Amino acid sequence: MVIIDGKRVAGELKEQIRAEVDSRVSRGLKRPHLAAVLVGADGGSETYVSNKVKDCHDVGCESTLIRLAETASQEELLSVVHSLNGDDSVDGFIVQLPLPGHIQENAVIEAIDPTKDVDGFHPVNLGKMILGLPCFLPATPAGILKLLEYYDIETSGRHCVVIGRSNIVGTPLSILLSRKAAPGNCTVTLCHSYTKNLHELTLQADILVTALGKPGFLKGSMVKNGVVVIDVGTTRIPSETSKSGWKLYGDVSFDEVASKCSYITPVPGGVGPMTRIGLLLNTLQASTVKSP
């Protein structure tokens, strides 16, 4: 059983990205520039965005953080989006989700110039993903593909069961893994809250992806021997022993599942760091080609 070390892989990829940025700058090319828009002050969002800014710094990318009050109107946010669309110094930008309830997320995402949509959430990028055309991939699915590649895990012809059909993880990952590509060519089963007899399906999985946000949901009795488990769950649970005041839990009951796996990602240190790499790779791509 191999515990997939997302932190290490992310570290190596970050070194490669930094080398590429350095090389570009030394050739007189523009330093890639990511902007992030944060509305309000949700604890999780604060952490995610400050990590993204830190990552940019680590690899030599420029970054700009734009903060709006929790009470900012949709019009104010759209005005910031339009301004970033038109700002040639910014190669790509993200609007951190979730947004406050009075703002329509789809309206905001659709307003982003698809060639700057480094989160890969715009319909054009999702549609191109289906068609196998060049596009920005959503960061978490892209990070998972990188992990599978790094560990040389065969996907072709294997049965991948994905639990969770979100627009940013489960659904795009299920599409990517079923495409004629490498990694890809999986038989993919997409499960969700309406799925009956879930364990009958998870027991068939060669590759099992959990993206539910239910700590410890996946038990040892639900997987077969030799399975590859990718745990996308990240639930924060208050903890007195942690200096941050909380601990991060995945969707997998790690100890009982790990003993049956060929490969498994831990939480933290598995998929999480790779998601951050997905964004950096998209930023690099945005800075290279203006039309994805």
Place this chain on the structure above:
Amino acid sequence: MVIIDGKRVAGELKEQIRAEVDSRVSRGLKRPHLAAVLVGADGGSETYVSNKVKDCHDVGCESTLIRLAETASQEELLSVVHSLNGDDSVDGFIVQLPLPGHIQENAVIEAIDPTKDVDGFHPVNLGKMILGLPCFLPATPAGILKLLEYYDIETSGRHCVVIGRSNIVGTPLSILLSRKAAPGNCTVTLCHSYTKNLHELTLQADILVTALGKPGFLKGSMVKNGVVVIDVGTTRIPSETSKSGWKLYGDVSFDEVASKCSYITPVPGGVGPMTRIGLLLNTLQASTVKSP
């Protein structure tokens, strides 16, 4: 066992569409107008396009058929597309696929104004489909959803196995059936040429969709009792007893499979007529709302 009568359902829906068109015209509104572009003279494409034109006539829509020679260049075709994009009299249009080998299909599809893309093949429409936003759905998946609705076939929580991952049938249908919607909320398994032990999966299907183009591929031994079978296959096989010189075959060995089914679509007369309805519904929608 019920043989799903796609021809009858399509006929009823056509009557409804005609009534809607009549009502609009009597209120002084514009008669919906579909244009179709046909490059070359492939026998199948000729038939499909002339059926589409006939359907328009049947429901009172205006139609225009634009023919280009097999040798037309990509530039000539793109010029026709741009002209249709800018023609306010045309509500929606299609470019019949497949195109001759010297033309890049994706370049042509991406050139179509998404608000006139009544085939639903443009990346924007596919992306909006993933997100559950208003869009033009590809005609065949849309037609299949209509059949499931018409026969009141429960999809929620049922396991749907789709064989074939094409961009126009298998992949979009798998996405639509897994969405939180009605019809929808299926657990969906997408199978294809790389799938191993296919029969182990098909035997689990509550709803089984075949979209391979391999006549008689699905045998009775591959399905469980009570399954719903949707046969999207349409392969033409030369026949001396048919006045057209050929007969249409589905992917299902009908006689041996039908006896185990709760519902099954025949070929011809199942999904085919509904695909044509999908296009009419999109044309109506294009004529109603200019922005999908």
